[in-house]
Amino acid sequence: MRLSAPAAATAGLVLALAAACFARAADEALPVPDAPASATETTVSDTPPRRRARNVDLDAPVMERPGEAYTKQFRRDVETRSDQAQDEAMRSIDDVDVAHLPQSPIAPFVMLEAEVAPGTSARLAWQPAESFEGIEVATPVLVVNGAAEGPVLCLTAAVHGDELNGIEMVRRVLYDVDPQQLHGTLVGVPIVNLIGFKRASRYLSDRRDLNRHFPGNPRGSSASRIAHSFFNQVISHCTILVDLHTGSFYRSNLPQIRGDLRRPEVVRVAEAFTSTAIIHSPGAAGSLRRAAVERGIPAVTLEAGEPMRLQVDEVEHGVRGIFALIDQLGMYRKLRVWGNPVAVHYQSRWVRSETGGILFGKAELGQQVAEGDLLGSVTDPITNMRADIVSPYDGRVIGKAVDQVVLPGFAAFHIGIETSAEDLYEPRALVPAKDEEEDEERPDVDPESRDSLEDS
Ligand SMILES: [Zn+2]
Numbered sequence: 001m002r003l004s005a006p007a008a009a010t011a012g013l014v015l016a017l018a019a020a021c022f023a024r025a026a027d028e029a030l031p032v033p034d035a036p037a038s039a040t041e042t043t044v045s046d047t048p049p050r051r052r053a054r055n056v057d058l059d060a061p062v063m064e065r066p067g068e069a070y071t072k073q074f075r076r077d078v079e080t081r082s083d084q085a086q087d088e089a090m091r092s093i094d095d096v097d098v099a100h101l102p103q104s105p106i107a108p109f110v111m112l113e114a115e116v117a118p119g120t121s122a123r124l125a126w127q128p129a130e131s132f133e134g135i136e137v138a139t140p141v142l143v144v145n146g147a148a149e150g151p152v153l154c155l156t157a158a159v160h161g162d163e164l165n166g167i168e169m170v171r172r173v174l175y176d177v178d179p180q181q182l183h184g185t186l187v188g189v190p191i192v193n194l195i196g197f198k199r200a201s202r203y204l205s206d207r208r209d210l211n212r213h214f215p216g217n218p219r220g221s222s223a224s225r226i227a228h229s230f231f232n233q234v235i236s237h238c239t240i241l242v243d244l245h246t247g248s249f250y251r252s253n254l255p256q257i258r259g260d261l262r263r264p265e266v267v268r269v270a271e272a273f274t275s276t277a278i279i280h281s282p283g284a285a286g287s288l289r290r291a292a293v294e295r296g297i298p299a300v301t302l303e304a305g306e307p308m309r310l311q312v313d314e315v316e317h318g319v320r321g322i323f324a325l326i327d328q329l330g331m332y333r334k335l336r337v338w339g340n341p342v343a344v345h346y347q348s349r350w351v352r353s354e355t356g357g358i359l360f361g362k363a364e365l366g367q368q369v370a371e372g373d374l375l376g377s378v379t380d381p382i383t384n385m386r387a388d389i390v391s392p393y394d395g396r397v398i399g400k401a402v403d404q405v406v407l408p409g410f411a412a413f414h415i416g417i418e419t420s421a422e423d424l425y426e427p428r429a430l431v432p433a434k435d436e437e438e439d440e441e442r443p444d445v446d447p448e449s450r451d452s453l454e455d456s
Pocket residue numbers: 159160163244245246248455456
């Protein structure tokens with residue numbers, strides 16, 4: 001009855017289209033008592049369809065990365081609900097609707113509307129619900145889901161789009177783990193801030209620092225919305241987080257772990273990196289690390305090297321440290337490469353230049369220095385007056401500015417002062433700062449400033 005009126009009134013292409021549409025409409029509209037079809041349909045309209053991700057060899061190069069077209073194709077195919085479309089879907093894309101698959105005895109890892117079966121690896125894609133300039137293409141999220149149960153360790157890189165070393169660390173770790181031998185799940189996001197990365201910028205396109213907006217707000221600024229989407233869709237699935245960074249703006253960092261060492265669960269993660277300096281730092285407000293810890297996810301930052309560069313020594317140090325953590329978590333066994341698993345804890349102080357001019361560093365990253373030792377010098381190019389920068393502390397150079405033109409007050413050297421883990425819990429035991437302004441954590445630095453000291 002419903003079909004006859006439009007069928008009589010139309011012809012040609014319109015007729016063909018209408019026939020196709022009505023064939024489906026008639027299917028869906030049929031009053032079927034206790035019908036499984038209508039139950040499935042309700043599920044689909046209430047929650048997004050979930051797919052099972054294809055098991056991929058992450059180490060093998062791909063010509064296409066998961067993107068919007070991929071997701072749209074999947075949704076459209078699932079929504080048609082016909083057998084023919086389902087068959088098409090299974091042929092044309094690699095993921096299949098889980099409603100059509102038998103479930104394995106161990107629960108799959110579920111993230112981003114996809115199931116990753118135990119003992120498999122997958123490439124997923126994260127995308128904020130809203131379309132933001134520059135991220136029409138989804139951000140790849142790599143998952144290695146172990147055959148046995150265990151923690152969910154997440155590695156995030158390039159939250160600051162110009163920090164490249166972490167991108168390579170994620171690649172090397174994720175592509176080097178056999179899911180059949182893994183306990184738990186590894187999640188790697190090589191480039192969180194794809195907008196910044198494409199522009200070789202630390203920031204989002206509105207010059208906001210994404211790493212000051214976590215856990216985000218769905219009704220806040222664009223940075224806050226992006227942060228909220230990422231935090232809820234990806235980070236909330238993690239049980240441990242390692243956020244990978246480098247120094248910022250012409251500064252380089254000795255490979256180091258930063259964490260809020262007042263929290264024992266964070267200390268355990270930090271110390272698992274073994275031969276890596278550990279710096280106590282609660283983390284800037286709005287940073288991914290701090291937001292995760294406040295949400296009950298132990299999190300640390302791994303800092304290594306400087307932005308805008310790929311530094312193989314720093315990358316290798318980071319990868320070894322991450323594998324040491326994975327090993328200590330009981331997730332994966334690899335040959336140990338570090339003989340001395342002693343972690344050294346530091347509190348840290350910045351040493352600033354008192355004069356402006358051209359900075360030449362003398363002390364190297366990792367170097368032990370004593371109070372009064374020469375760290376570098378600043379020469380005024382007009383007057384040729386030279387001023388030395390000397391260390392006010394006994395300690396180790398854990399960060400330094402590269403040679404450049406500086407203004408008075410520029411933070412040039414970051415000194416780690418060795419401290420017992422116990423003393424870090426007791427603020428009175430700490431060495432008092434000799435520069436009252438140093439190391440303050442600004443909620444959002446001036447993007448033009450090179451003085452973003454609290455990188456993470
Ligand atoms: Zn950073």
